[in-house]
Amino acid sequence: MKKIIYEQYGSVDVLHSVYMNKPIPNTNQILVKVKAVSINPIDWKIVMGEVKLMSGRKFPKSIGCDFSGTIESIGQNIQNFTVGDDVFGVINPFKEGALAEYVIVNEKQLAKKPDYLSFAQAAALPTVGLTALQALNTSGKSIKGKEILINGASGGVGMLAIQIAKSQGAIVTAVSSVKGHHLLKKWGSDFIIDYNKEDVAKINKQFDVIIELSAKLSFRQAKKIMKPESNYISVTPSLWNFVHSFSNNIISKKKYKILLMQSDTNSLNELANNILKGADIYISKTYPMSDFKEAYNSIIKHGALGKVVFSIPF
Known part of the structure; x- marks a missing residue:
C-alpha cells in the first residue's frame, strides 16, 4: 500500500x-x-x-x-x-x-x-465537529441566548460551531475575511465581522463565550470583550498556553480554557446522527x-x- x-x-x-x-x-x-x-x-x-x-x-x-x-x-x-x-x-x-x-x-x-x-x-x-461541539459544551451550561464570538469562523471548526450554536439558540458573531462571509451567512451567523476592516478586540460588545480558532486573538486581548463570567476557548495546545490558563483560572472568573478534543464511537455517533444531521458540510x-x-x-x-x-x- x-x-x-x-x-x-x-x-x-x-x-x-x-x-x-x-x-x-x-x-x-x-x-x-x-x-x-x-x-x-x-x-x-x-x-x-x-x-x-x-x-x-x-x-x-x-x-x-x-x-x-x-x-x-x-x-x-x-x-x-x-x-x-x-x-x-x-x-x-x-x-x-x-x-x-x-x-x-x-x-x-x-x-x-x-x-x-x-x-x-x-x-x-470528526476533528472539527467534535472540537466545535466540545468547545460549546465547555461550561456545561445551556448556551441558549448566550453571546458567542467565533474568531476564524470560515474554516472547518467555525463551520460546525456556528451551526451547532445556532441550533442550540445562541447568538453568534463570526469573524473572518470577506471571502468567507457568504458562508458565515449561510451557516446562520447573526453578526459578521471582517477582521481586515475592524479590530475585533476593540468592538463595543461583550461575550459569554469566545472560541479562538485563528491564533490571532490572544486571551489578554479577548479579556476586554468578555463578560465578567465567561469562557475563552483556545484550540491551540502549547506549554505556555497551559501554564497561562492554569494561573489565570485560579483567580479569575474570565476563564481561559485549552481544548484537547476527545473522540470515541459514542461521540462520533452523536455528532453524525443527532448534532449535524441536515447541517451544511x-x-x-x-x-x-x-x-x-x-x-x-x-x-x-x-x-x-x-x-x-x-x-x-x-
Missing part, C-alpha cells in the same frame, strides 16, 4: 510517499480501506515540530487524523463492526497517520458512516492523494473555506 510519511520535522517538503505491506489486524483491531482523508491544522503543526512535547522525536511518522472508508478485515474479538461496513473516524495524530490506502484502528476510533454522508463529508467531520476542494504537497502548501499559504479533503487511492 501507499502511505505518506516523514522522517524529520520541517516544511511540507519532508513529506514523501512510500510503499509498504498492507497491515494485518490483530484480534482487537480493524483494517479499513481508506476512501477519504481530511486536512486539519494539527497535521502541519506536528510536521513542522510545533508540538514536539506531544508528538515526540520518534520517526518515521505519518500524517492525517480524520478518515472514512470501508472495513476490509477485522480481528476475532471485534463485535460491533463487520467486513463491508462503511465507517468514519479519527486516529491520534501524535502517534499515527490516516493519509494512506489502509489504516489499522480499534473499535473506539470508529463509527458507522450514515447513508446521508458521502465519504468526503464523513472524513471532514462545505468542502471547498478535493485533492487526489498524490497531490499531498500541493494541498498542504496551498492551505498553509492561503487558508481554506470549510474543509479540504483527499480522495484515496492515488
